[in-house]
Each structure stands twice: as structure tokens, then as C-alpha cells.
Amino acid sequence: MGCAVRQGKRHYPARLQQGAVNPMSLIPHAAPAAETILSVEQVEVFYEQSILALRGISLQVRQGQIVALLGANGAGKSTTLKAISRLVSAERGEVVSGRIHYQGLPITHSDPSALVKNGLAQVLEGRHCFTHLSVEQNLLIGAFVSRPSRAEINARLERVYSYFPRLRLLRKRLTGYTSGGEQQMVAIGRALMSQPRLLLLDEPSMGLAPQVVEEIFDTLARLNREAGLSLLVAEQNINLTLEYAHFGYVLENGRVVGSGTAQELAGSDDIQNFYLGTATQA
Numbered sequence: 001m002g003c004a005v006r007q008g009k010r011h012y013p014a015r016l017q018q019g020a021v022n023p024m025s026l027i028p029h030a031a032p033a034a035e036t037i038l039s040v041e042q043v044e045v046f047y048e049q050s051i052l053a054l055r056g057i058s059l060q061v062r063q064g065q066i067v068a069l070l071g072a073n074g075a076g077k078s079t080t081l082k083a084i085s086r087l088v089s090a091e092r093g094e095v096v097s098g099r100i101h102y103q104g105l106p107i108t109h110s111d112p113s114a115l116v117k118n119g120l121a122q123v124l125e126g127r128h129c130f131t132h133l134s135v136e137q138n139l140l141i142g143a144f145v146s147r148p149s150r151a152e153i154n155a156r157l158e159r160v161y162s163y164f165p166r167l168r169l170l171r172k173r174l175t176g177y178t179s180g181g182e183q184q185m186v187a188i189g190r191a192l193m194s195q196p197r198l199l200l201l202d203e204p205s206m207g208l209a210p211q212v213v214e215e216i217f218d219t220l221a222r223l224n225r226e227a228g229l230s231l232l233v234a235e236q237n238i239n240l241t242l243e244y245a246h247f248g249y250v251l252e253n254g255r256v257v258g259s260g261t262a263q264e265l266a267g268s269d270d271i272q273n274f275y276l277g278t279a280t281q282a
Helices: 014-018 077-085 087-091 112-117 135-141 150-163 165-169 180-192 210-227 238-244 262-266 269-280
Strands: 004-007 010-013 036-047 051-062 066-070 093-102 120-123 198-202 230-235 247-252 255-261
Touching: 036 077, 036 230, 051 066, 051 077, 051 093, 051 230, 051 247, 051 255, 066 077, 066 210, 066 238, 066 262, 077 087, 077 093, 077 120, 077 198, 077 230, 087 093, 112 120, 120 180, 135 150, 135 180, 150 165, 150 180, 150 210, 165 180, 180 198, 180 210, 210 230, 210 238, 230 238, 238 262, 247 262, 255 262
Parallel strands: 066 230, 066 247, 120 198, 198 230
Antiparallel strands: 004 010, 036 051, 036 093, 247 255
16 A cells, blocks of 8 residues: 555545546545535636636535645636636626526625625735735735724734744734745735635645645645635645645636546546646646
């Protein structure tokens, strides 16, 4: 038996990733279906009324799941997240057909700030920290959308620092003088300050050292396990993401071309070879 690969609370043989065994033989009995927190149905997105970016995307995230959105650069991962969070309109994009529901309510044309107030937050690709502000000031920005009391703000800060203790040590430092990994922690912490139930993350591993990426994914897994936070993670780092995810969707040219449990996707030669290609390299 090969060495074990960490997958949140679960461990699976490393040879599963090469498809050496039947993945179905290692999948535990299905638990009762959880509440669907996010549903995307046949969504199409145009940019500038002429460029078709998403071609009938459908996916689901159940409460308490980590769901991976996988594919090469340009597959439509970022556009899918921005269609959900409604940030696509800031880039002259528009959802022209399909439906998006969050917690059972239609949000296809909702205001982005209203979504954040109701527990749906996104961490954008590239982190987008305010480099001239301190780490703690960046974190505080994430809390203001719901106008909490000072006591509540302090409680939220303590919660973020408990998951990212390095940020407590850096809280007075200008964010521009922190590392890329630390800025990613700031970006995630800022989103956590809004107390999300569903967190969308766009390429959280981009440009970071492997050990920092592992630290961040370990923390995301803790948030999922301990706080029940649901996560939809868009990533090119396929094998790493599948170690932590429960379920995944594979995108290509704005379409879903494959889906399944993380174990099934990791063990599928077709997915690895034809859809993910060189993106499987860590």
C-alpha cells in the first residue's frame, strides 16, 4: 500500500491519484444529503455583449462541503465565481441566461454587497490588499459591511487571529511589507471578518511557495471542519486541491466537462490526462 495522502479528515492511498485502483472501492458509504447552499443552473455569461465566457455552467455546493472548481487558465473558473458573487458586472460582464440560488433564494441579479451581508464572500485572485494600510486595518475593512459593534469586531478579529496566528504578530505592519503568503492570509482573513457561510476563493495558491500553500489549505480545511464553512475553490493546482476537497467540477472552454467526488477525479486517467494536462503538476 502506498503512503497516505491527506484529504481533510480522510486519508486515501497515494496510488489513487494514478488510477491504480478502482476509486469506487475506497469511497465511504454516502452520508445523508446535506442542504444545498449554492445552486448554479445553466448559466451563460457574456463580456461586453460579444464574448461568450460561460456556456451553460451548472454546479452545486452543499452545506459543509469543500468543492473544487478545476481547469486550466481561461477555462472559466474566475468568471464562474464572479457570476456567483455578482462581481462580473464590474468587468463589463453579464449573466444572460440561467439561474443562481444561494440558501434557496435567487441571486442571479443581486447586489454584491447584499450577498456579503447574507454570508457569501469572495477572495479574489491576486489578493487585492490595501498595501498602504496595516494588516489589522485590512482585516477591519471586511467587517464594516454589516456594521457590527466594537465588541463584535474584536471577537471577529480574535477568531481570524486564532486561525492565522502569524497575522496577530504582523497586525501593525503595513501590508505592502508582508510576503505574498501573508497577504493571502490577510485577504482570506478580511473575507472571514464578514462572517461568511460560503467562501469563494480564486486561485489561492497562485505565486506562493509550496509550504505556504499547504499551510493555507490546512487552515481552510480547519475552517470547514470546525466552523462548518462551505468553500468553492477555483484552482489550477489540481492534485493539491483534490487532497482537501469533497467534490469537484472540471471546466474547459466555459463548460463543465467532468465532475465527481475528489477521489473519483483524482483516480480518473481521462480527467488527469485529457482535461487537466500539465495543470496536474504541483
